[in-house]
Amino acid sequence: MADEFVIVKDLVKSFKDFKAVDGVSFSIFKGEVFGLLGPNGAGKTTTIRMLSTVLEADSGDITIGGHSVKKDAAAVRSIIGVCPQELALYDDLSALDNMVFFGHMAGMDSKTAYTQAMKNLELMGLEDRAKGKISKYSGGMKRRINLAIALMGNPQLLFLDEPTVGIDPQSRNNIFENIQSLQKQGLTVLYTTHYMEEADKLCQRIAIMDGGKIIAMDTPHNLKKQIGNPDKVTLEDVS
């Protein structure tokens, strides 16, 4: 399809004898929020790590924005932004310093990085805390900065790996609103979570992963039709 922005084919990754990702295939359309849903250890994070060029796949192909991850990782890195599951911040630096630094890493000059950082901080509702040290931030504020950093460099594809783990409702709502607003601006998002409710709210399509495999993939509406009440869903229902 012409508007497939991410194409993943038969992706396999093993760590010694453990097959973390086992023949995963899916595609994400441009401007879509695509959810990877599954329990801990399902292989969601490993999949994101391969897509974001951190890990090499044992086999399979990944193409992002027309660039092969295997052959042209540098081009892929220039169009992606990653918000990792674990906070990846410099606690001793201010939010602004963190963002400007990652802006530099995304190829921005100092002036552009500063302007973009202030814009992203405003987006997250943290502009008045720009110069505060990250170590003084609450967990929810750190999560928002974690996301704001992923947006430095104006990526075309954003990986959000369980971005709402362990945060307060206010910060969660802020993150949801921002994702929806960014999607309206044309951003493509790969969102992993183990909350069906989150995936239902944000994603146009969802792939459910377990044991390194995709066991179901459809729109939230169709998936709910298949499995009934999402609050009572079990993996057996969808596999």
Place this chain on the structure above:
Amino acid sequence: MKRALFITLNEVKLYLQDKGDLAFGLLLPILTLALMFGAFGSDTLFKSTANIVNEDNGAYSQQLIQKINDVDGISVSLISADDANAKLDKSDILIALFIPSGFSDNLTAGQPAQLTFKQRGNGGQEGQILASIIRGVAGDINQQFTVLNGVKTALAGKGIADSNIQIVVQSVLAEQSQQPAIDVKEEITGGSSQFINQYLPGIITMYVLFSLSLSAMTIVEERRRGTLERLLTTRLSINELFFGKYLATIARGFIQTLILLLLSYAVFQMFTPLSFLACLVVSIVFTAAAAAIGMIIASVSRTQSAANWIAIVVTMFMVMIGGTFFAVSEGSALATIGKFSLNTYANKAYGVIIAQNGSLGDAWPQLAVMAGVAVVGLIISRLIFRAVPGSK
């Protein structure tokens, strides 16, 4: 390359934010130098206080006290006899010089006079040196009297006034002290006699070796924070990351060394501008070599404690066998093992420039070895480095 410099700047910024690290890195060299200044800040190595009981208070006893006070490193403390005896009893002092009453009168009358040392046991090593110095001062005065009395006796009845004889004799003795019949010359081997010059190289090498630990920790710390993986998803290449971290370690190690050298320059006036620059060059090359070894440790370590322990063991090994704490004799087994320590080459290079007033050209073999270690170490560390297990 630009992104590598941003990595370096970020690392320096983080360093400046960590107060504990900053205090350790910057204040410790200052503290070390202050201690060195306390120990070696003066050219005089022997320093002591002469406790003197002056029961005479005549012109000659004053002259004697003045002459003792004029000796380099000795200061005079005048105390009463009771005080001296009490302090000797309590071992507060180990030796005191008593100048008895009538000392000046006896000398004026041409009669022998006596000084008394009262001491606890043998007076201690310092007391013995002090007594020996005071005997020398008394001997000089004694010689003046002997010569003066001898000349007066020889010229007795010739109608020459005693005052004229005294003026001539004192003038001859003063001239003789300027141009003595037997002159004792000090010949120093191995460059400057200043102790600071001998010890500074070892102190600098110790500080530079801290950068080995710093570079060993820098990547592990980035991994622990989670920022390493995040950096790998940006446009930053691994070579840029590696080079940026490497430069940052060199910068930190160099700043510490620069502080030490600048303070040594200011406090001890021990450099010429040229030797100062030469020392900076040696410091950069040595830091680069130490940081490269640190990068190898960083590349093989998965955890912070592993990096820390490997760095400590390597640093201690290099310090122990590299002649930092004690001299290593040429041709010994330790000298052979010492060839595997960077300190051996750094100590030698600093020694050539600081203690022997040599130039960079004189230290080129050591510089070449350290530069080689820097290049080879960096290549090896990059080859074995894996940011994430199973990754590029």
